[in-house]
Amino acid sequence: MKLLVCISHVPDTTSKINFTEGDTKFDTNGVQYVINPNDEFGLTRAMWFKEKQNATVDVISVGGPETEPTLRKALAIGADAAIRVNAEAIDGHTVATYLAAAAKEGTYDLIIAGRESIDYNGGMVPGMLAAMLDANFVTNCISLEIEGTNATAVREIDGGKETVSTVLPLVIGGQKGLVEESDLRIPNMRGIMMARKKPLIVVEPTTETSETHSVSFEKPAPRGAVKLVEADNIDELINLLHNEAKVI
């Protein structure tokens, strides 16, 4: 089984979000980058496929050379090879187009991407990629088992979950549940040393096909200080929620 895990290089949650050039560009100054959390759950699930079902696991990312440490981390965690599409990730459609081209080249049985990235939160790359490849698709996936060419996946729905059966080739929009937080792996020294020798292939993009672009950014208006209510004055809280906030 050949697996491809899509990795988005995103600002760590604790990073301060700022914009530059008249609020038209994300300010990368002082920002720590990580593997997108939703992708990391998928990467760890892929490691289990590798260890238990002899799968080979490639990872792929779209971005400039600055994204390579993130791919190297994925190699250190255990992926076999990495692909970097040397292009700017303008929108979800562009990224999906580049990924689809690379995925066709590699003829993968299973592609796992995160349900959404924590930077632009578009939630569109896995679905678009599946549609472009005419592969089956399950998103918000919290459990995945593969036997031969058959797959059983559990998807979170509003108010519950559903189990679906499908077949490979398959694209998954993964999230926590594919594996648990405690299953995530921290690269050890041996993994880091081995990652240096693993292939990291840089490919040039196919034609850019953006359909949307960010015009400008805004930060939410600063919030006022919290209104504290005494613990023995619950009536006041109810009064505020009813008359001031108008939410009850």
Place this chain on the structure above:
Amino acid sequence: MSVLVYTESDQGKFKKAALEAASYGKAVAEAMGTNLVALTFNANDASELGTYGVEKVLNVNTVSVFNAKIYADIIRQASEKEAATVVILSASADSRYIAPLLAVGLKAGYASNVVAAPSSLSPFVVKRTAFTNKAFCNTEISTAVKIIGVSNNSFGLVENMTTTQLEDFSPNLVNSSTKVTSVDKASDKVSIADAEVVVSAGRGLKGPENWGMVEELADVLGAATACSKPVSDLGWRPHSEHVGQTGKPVATNLYIAIGISGAIQHLAGINSSKVKVVINTDPEAPFFKAADYGIVGDAFEVVPQLIEKLKIFKAQN
């Protein structure tokens, strides 16, 4: 030319998010000087959509089970039939599943998590949340057909009484090898996705045996229950209740956090809720910086009182 809205229903009844999407669609149609058409599946009373400005409803009665690929293709057919230039969906799990498939099918640019009506039609620019609610991004959609995913509880319900014309729609059905084999859904509980109020609790509650009061408070408010990540990791509550960056996103009108300190990952997930109330013994808890109203106090004393007082309030209002 028209605006098409996919109005999702659950057991024949429209979801609030669908009616919000219709309200949004009406605003776009009016700005464009065109009609609003809705696409529904197995709706009991499609005329209800007239309240929110829908002029025409295409109802599909030939499909009974949800399948994202089939639904996306049906919405594509409806869009083409109605010559829709803007297609609107809600932020429900199913709509988010469908939208990217539909975008490829229609060769349409798609903006999700949209929180306001377009600020301009030419160029077509919408405001969406980004960086997990830490910023807004004004996004231009440059394709001929545009898809918008509207965030829950952002645009709100806007009534606009209109006479609605009903039409049965029998689309072609594509093949899909993805089949739902079982559904596990609590029908008697409000889901986090559909809730207007969420009552959420954290490790401050000390153990799963103490969740009775959280559920009771949620009951009084008609709210969904949720929990912090440590609580779901400890197995005190099911994972499906975990809200935050790696859990479910929450965009409610009222979010009540009990015994949750307010880690940045938690706040990222719940930040687009309109009004936040925190109850915590520790006045230094980071949640107090993110909340609108706060009580520094012991949840075991405050919450039972809050339940009693709310019962009296609800009886009077």
